[in-house]
Amino acid sequence: MACELCERDGGELLWRDAQCRVVHVHEPGYPGFCRAIWNAHVAEMTELDASERARFMQVVFELEAGLREWLRPDKINLASLGNVTPHLHWHVIPRFRSDPHFPNPIWGVRLREPDTALRDLAPIKKALAQRLSRI
Amino acid sequence: MACELCERDGGELLWRDAQCRVVHVHEPGYPGFCRAIWNAHVAEMTELDASERARFMQVVFELEAGLREWLRPDKINLASLGNVTPHLHWHVIPRFRSDPHFPNPIWGVRLREPDTALRDLAPIKKALAQRLSRI
Numbered sequence: 001m002a003c004e005l006c007e008r009d010g011g012e013l014l015w016r017d018a019q020c021r022v023v024h025v026h027e028p029g030y031p032g033f034c035r036a037i038w039n040a041h042v043a044e045m046t047e048l049d050a051s052e053r054a055r056f057m058q059v060v061f062e063l064e065a066g067l068r069e070w071l072r073p074d075k076i077n078l079a080s081l082g083n084v085t086p087h088l089h090w091h092v093i094p095r096f097r098s099d100p101h102f103p104n105p106i107w108g109v110r111l112r113e114p115d116t117a118l119r120d121l122a123p124i125k126k127a128l129a130q131r132l133s134r135i
Numbered sequence: 136m137a138c139e140l141c142e143r144d145g146g147e148l149l150w151r152d153a154q155c156r157v158v159h160v161h162e163p164g165y166p167g168f169c170r171a172i173w174n175a176h177v178a179e180m181t182e183l184d185a186s187e188r189a190r191f192m193q194v195v196f197e198l199e200a201g202l203r204e205w206l207r208p209d210k211i212n213l214a215s216l217g218n219v220t221p222h223l224h225w226h227v228i229p230r231f232r233s234d235p236h237f238p239n240p241i242w243g244v245r246l247r248e249p250d251t252a253l254r255d256l257a258p259i260k261k262a263l264a265q266r267l268s269r270i
Contacts, residue, residue, distance in 0.1 A: 044211055054189065057192055078214065083210050083230055095218055105242040
Protein backbone atom coordinates (compact mmCIF):
# COMPACT_ATOMS: atom_id res chain seq x y z
CA MET A 1 0.00 0.00 0.00
CA ALA A 2 1.32 3.43 -0.92
CA CYS A 3 2.64 5.51 1.99
CA GLU A 4 2.43 9.26 1.58
CA LEU A 5 5.50 9.83 3.78
CA CYS A 6 7.53 7.42 1.63
CA GLU A 7 6.40 9.14 -1.55
CA ARG A 8 6.53 12.81 -0.54
CA ASP A 9 8.28 15.13 1.93
CA GLY A 10 4.99 15.61 3.80
CA GLY A 11 5.19 19.41 4.04
CA GLU A 12 7.59 22.26 3.28
CA LEU A 13 11.04 20.77 3.75
CA LEU A 14 13.19 22.76 6.22
CA TRP A 15 16.04 20.32 6.76
CA ARG A 16 16.98 16.71 6.20
CA ASP A 17 19.81 14.30 6.80
CA ALA A 18 20.26 10.62 5.96
CA GLN A 19 17.92 9.47 8.75
CA CYS A 20 15.17 12.02 9.12
CA ARG A 21 13.73 15.33 7.98
CA VAL A 22 11.76 18.29 9.30
CA VAL A 23 8.88 19.90 7.43
CA HIS A 24 6.69 22.90 8.17
CA VAL A 25 2.97 22.17 8.00
CA HIS A 26 0.61 24.79 6.57
CA GLU A 27 -2.32 24.59 8.96
CA PRO A 28 -4.44 27.75 9.37
CA GLY A 29 -4.15 29.06 12.92
CA TYR A 30 -1.00 27.05 13.68
CA PRO A 31 2.12 29.02 12.73
CA GLY A 32 5.28 27.04 13.31
CA PHE A 33 3.54 23.63 13.24
CA CYS A 34 6.34 21.25 12.21
CA ARG A 35 6.75 17.54 11.75
CA ALA A 36 9.91 15.51 12.24
CA ILE A 37 9.69 12.50 9.95
CA TRP A 38 11.87 9.38 9.93
CA ASN A 39 12.97 8.75 6.36
CA ALA A 40 12.60 4.96 6.38
CA HIS A 41 9.18 3.35 6.65
CA VAL A 42 9.12 2.30 10.30
CA ALA A 43 5.94 2.31 12.41
CA GLU A 44 7.04 2.50 16.05
CA MET A 45 9.79 4.27 18.01
CA THR A 46 10.79 0.95 19.61
CA GLU A 47 11.51 -0.49 16.16
CA LEU A 48 14.45 1.94 15.98
CA ASP A 49 17.61 1.08 17.88
CA ALA A 50 18.53 3.17 20.92
CA SER A 51 20.93 5.47 19.06
CA GLU A 52 18.44 6.12 16.24
CA ARG A 53 15.73 6.86 18.80
CA ALA A 54 18.02 9.24 20.68
CA ARG A 55 18.94 11.02 17.47
CA PHE A 56 15.31 11.37 16.37
CA MET A 57 14.28 12.75 19.78
CA GLN A 58 17.22 15.17 19.66
CA VAL A 59 15.77 16.56 16.42
CA VAL A 60 12.29 16.81 18.02
CA PHE A 61 13.65 18.62 21.08
CA GLU A 62 15.81 20.93 18.99
CA LEU A 63 12.68 21.88 17.07
CA GLU A 64 10.80 22.43 20.34
CA ALA A 65 13.61 24.63 21.66
CA GLY A 66 13.73 26.75 18.50
CA LEU A 67 9.96 27.15 18.33
CA ARG A 68 9.80 28.14 22.00
CA GLU A 69 12.57 30.67 21.55
CA TRP A 70 11.19 32.33 18.42
CA LEU A 71 7.41 32.02 18.81
CA ARG A 72 7.00 32.07 22.63
CA PRO A 73 3.97 29.73 22.57
CA ASP A 74 1.85 29.11 25.67
CA LYS A 75 2.57 25.38 25.33
CA ILE A 76 4.28 22.91 23.04
CA ASN A 77 2.39 19.77 22.03
CA LEU A 78 4.36 16.69 20.94
CA ALA A 79 2.70 13.64 19.46
CA SER A 80 3.60 10.51 17.52
CA LEU A 81 0.32 8.85 16.49
CA GLY A 82 0.42 7.35 12.99
CA ASN A 83 -2.88 5.48 13.06
CA VAL A 84 -3.64 6.53 9.49
CA THR A 85 -0.04 6.80 8.27
CA PRO A 86 2.06 4.28 10.23
CA HIS A 87 5.36 5.86 9.19
CA LEU A 88 7.15 7.46 12.18
CA HIS A 89 6.52 11.18 12.44
CA TRP A 90 6.37 13.60 15.34
CA HIS A 91 3.97 16.52 15.42
CA VAL A 92 5.66 19.50 17.10
CA ILE A 93 2.93 22.08 17.60
CA PRO A 94 3.30 25.52 19.18
CA ARG A 95 0.03 26.17 20.99
CA PHE A 96 -1.44 29.55 21.89
CA ARG A 97 -4.40 30.38 24.09
CA SER A 98 -5.94 32.11 21.08
CA ASP A 99 -5.48 29.22 18.63
CA PRO A 100 -8.50 27.41 17.13
CA HIS A 101 -8.60 24.49 19.62
CA PHE A 102 -6.82 25.61 22.81
CA PRO A 103 -6.89 24.06 25.41
CA ASN A 104 -8.18 21.07 23.43
CA PRO A 105 -5.76 18.95 21.42
CA ILE A 106 -5.73 20.03 17.77
CA TRP A 107 -7.65 16.80 17.01
CA GLY A 108 -10.42 17.75 19.44
CA VAL A 109 -13.30 20.19 19.27
CA ARG A 110 -12.50 23.48 17.55
CA LEU A 111 -13.46 26.42 19.74
CA ARG A 112 -12.69 29.45 17.58
CA GLU A 113 -11.81 30.59 14.08
CA PRO A 114 -8.14 30.71 13.08
CA ASP A 115 -6.48 34.11 13.21
CA THR A 116 -6.13 35.15 9.59
CA ALA A 117 -3.37 37.70 10.22
CA LEU A 118 -0.41 36.63 8.13
CA ARG A 119 2.89 36.38 9.89
CA ASP A 120 6.11 36.13 7.94
CA LEU A 121 7.54 32.82 9.10
CA ALA A 122 10.47 32.82 6.66
CA PRO A 123 13.02 34.03 9.25
CA ILE A 124 11.88 31.39 11.75
CA LYS A 125 12.00 28.59 9.19
CA LYS A 126 15.50 29.68 8.23
CA ALA A 127 16.61 29.83 11.86
CA LEU A 128 15.14 26.35 12.53
CA ALA A 129 17.00 24.93 9.54
CA GLN A 130 20.26 26.46 10.77
CA ARG A 131 19.69 25.18 14.27
CA LEU A 132 18.99 21.65 13.01
CA SER A 133 22.04 21.69 10.77
CA ARG A 134 24.24 22.23 13.83
CA ILE A 135 23.14 19.17 15.83
CA MET B 136 -2.99 27.41 41.21
CA ALA B 137 -3.36 23.79 42.32
CA CYS B 138 -1.87 21.18 39.97
CA GLU B 139 -3.52 17.76 40.02
CA LEU B 140 -0.27 16.00 39.06
CA CYS B 141 1.53 17.69 41.95
CA GLU B 142 -1.19 16.70 44.39
CA ARG B 143 -2.00 13.16 43.24
CA ASP B 144 -0.40 10.21 41.43
CA GLY B 145 -2.73 10.78 38.46
CA GLY B 146 -3.80 7.13 38.07
CA GLU B 147 -2.99 3.70 39.43
CA LEU B 148 0.68 3.85 40.37
CA LEU B 149 2.73 1.08 38.72
CA TRP B 150 6.25 2.32 39.42
CA ARG B 151 8.11 5.40 40.53
CA ASP B 152 11.62 6.62 41.19
CA ALA B 153 12.98 9.96 42.38
CA GLN B 154 12.40 11.66 39.00
CA CYS B 155 9.26 10.22 37.48
CA ARG B 156 6.44 7.72 37.79
CA VAL B 157 4.19 5.55 35.64
CA VAL B 158 0.47 5.17 36.21
CA HIS B 159 -2.20 3.07 34.53
CA VAL B 160 -5.22 5.07 33.38
CA HIS B 161 -8.68 3.56 33.66
CA GLU B 162 -10.28 4.59 30.39
CA PRO B 163 -13.06 2.36 29.00
CA GLY B 164 -11.98 0.77 25.72
CA TYR B 165 -8.27 1.51 26.32
CA PRO B 166 -6.62 -1.37 28.20
CA GLY B 167 -2.98 -0.65 28.97
CA PHE B 168 -3.31 3.15 28.62
CA CYS B 169 -0.45 4.45 30.77
CA ARG B 170 1.03 7.82 31.60
CA ALA B 171 4.64 8.57 32.43
CA ILE B 172 4.69 11.64 34.68
CA TRP B 173 7.64 13.79 35.70
CA ASN B 174 7.48 14.23 39.47
CA ALA B 175 8.51 17.90 39.58
CA HIS B 176 6.23 20.59 38.20
CA VAL B 177 7.87 21.33 34.85
CA ALA B 178 5.89 22.29 31.73
CA GLU B 179 8.10 21.47 28.74
CA MET B 180 10.58 18.74 27.80
CA THR B 181 13.18 21.37 26.91
CA GLU B 182 13.05 22.71 30.47
CA LEU B 183 14.66 19.43 31.55
CA ASP B 184 18.39 18.99 31.01
CA ALA B 185 19.57 16.51 28.37
CA SER B 186 20.16 13.65 30.81
CA GLU B 187 16.75 14.11 32.48
CA ARG B 188 15.10 14.17 29.06
CA ALA B 189 16.92 11.03 27.98
CA ARG B 190 15.92 9.26 31.19
CA PHE B 191 12.26 10.28 30.85
CA MET B 192 12.13 9.11 27.22
CA GLN B 193 13.79 5.83 28.25
CA VAL B 194 10.86 5.28 30.61
CA VAL B 195 8.36 6.14 27.84
CA PHE B 196 10.00 3.77 25.36
CA GLU B 197 10.32 0.98 27.95
CA LEU B 198 6.58 1.33 28.52
CA GLU B 199 5.96 1.23 24.77
CA ALA B 200 8.10 -1.89 24.41
CA GLY B 201 6.31 -3.71 27.24
CA LEU B 202 2.85 -2.75 26.00
CA ARG B 203 3.70 -3.86 22.47
CA GLU B 204 5.05 -7.17 23.72
CA TRP B 205 2.13 -8.01 26.00
CA LEU B 206 -0.87 -6.44 24.28
CA ARG B 207 0.15 -6.59 20.59
CA PRO B 208 -1.68 -3.35 19.69
CA ASP B 209 -2.15 -2.24 16.09
CA LYS B 210 -0.36 1.02 16.93
CA ILE B 211 1.16 2.89 19.85
CA ASN B 212 0.25 6.55 20.31
CA LEU B 213 2.63 8.81 22.24
CA ALA B 214 1.72 12.35 23.23
CA SER B 215 2.87 15.09 25.57
CA LEU B 216 0.27 17.87 25.42
CA GLY B 217 -0.43 19.45 28.81
CA ASN B 218 -2.58 22.36 27.67
CA VAL B 219 -4.91 21.88 30.64
CA THR B 220 -2.34 20.47 33.07
CA PRO B 221 1.06 21.95 32.19
CA HIS B 222 2.98 19.40 34.26
CA LEU B 223 5.06 17.08 32.04
CA HIS B 224 3.29 13.80 31.30
CA TRP B 225 3.39 11.38 28.39
CA HIS B 226 0.33 9.49 27.25
CA VAL B 227 1.37 6.01 26.09
CA ILE B 228 -1.71 4.51 24.45
CA PRO B 229 -2.00 1.06 22.87
CA ARG B 230 -4.41 1.47 19.96
CA PHE B 231 -6.53 -1.25 18.36
CA ARG B 232 -8.55 -1.13 15.17
CA SER B 233 -11.60 -2.02 17.27
CA ASP B 234 -11.09 0.70 19.93
CA PRO B 235 -13.59 3.56 20.33
CA HIS B 236 -11.76 6.15 18.19
CA PHE B 237 -9.44 4.26 15.80
CA PRO B 238 -8.02 5.55 13.48
CA ASN B 239 -8.81 8.93 15.04
CA PRO B 240 -6.71 10.21 17.93
CA ILE B 241 -8.40 9.44 21.27
CA TRP B 242 -9.20 13.17 21.48
CA GLY B 243 -11.04 13.09 18.14
CA VAL B 244 -14.45 11.83 17.09
CA ARG B 245 -15.53 8.61 18.75
CA LEU B 246 -16.57 6.03 16.17
CA ARG B 247 -17.76 3.07 18.26
CA GLU B 248 -18.69 1.96 21.75
CA PRO B 249 -15.93 0.63 24.01
CA ASP B 250 -15.62 -3.14 24.27
CA THR B 251 -17.02 -4.00 27.69
CA ALA B 252 -15.29 -7.38 27.93
CA LEU B 253 -13.12 -7.26 31.02
CA ARG B 254 -9.55 -8.30 30.62
CA ASP B 255 -7.40 -9.07 33.63
CA LEU B 256 -4.59 -6.56 33.30
CA ALA B 257 -2.95 -7.41 36.63
CA PRO B 258 -0.22 -9.62 35.07
CA ILE B 259 0.63 -6.93 32.51
CA LYS B 260 0.77 -4.17 35.13
CA LYS B 261 3.07 -6.35 37.24
CA ALA B 262 5.30 -7.12 34.25
CA LEU B 263 5.48 -3.41 33.34
CA ALA B 264 6.49 -2.52 36.89
CA GLN B 265 9.22 -5.16 36.82
CA ARG B 266 10.45 -4.01 33.45
CA LEU B 267 10.62 -0.37 34.62
CA SER B 268 12.42 -1.32 37.82
CA ARG B 269 15.26 -2.81 35.74
CA ILE B 270 16.09 0.28 33.68
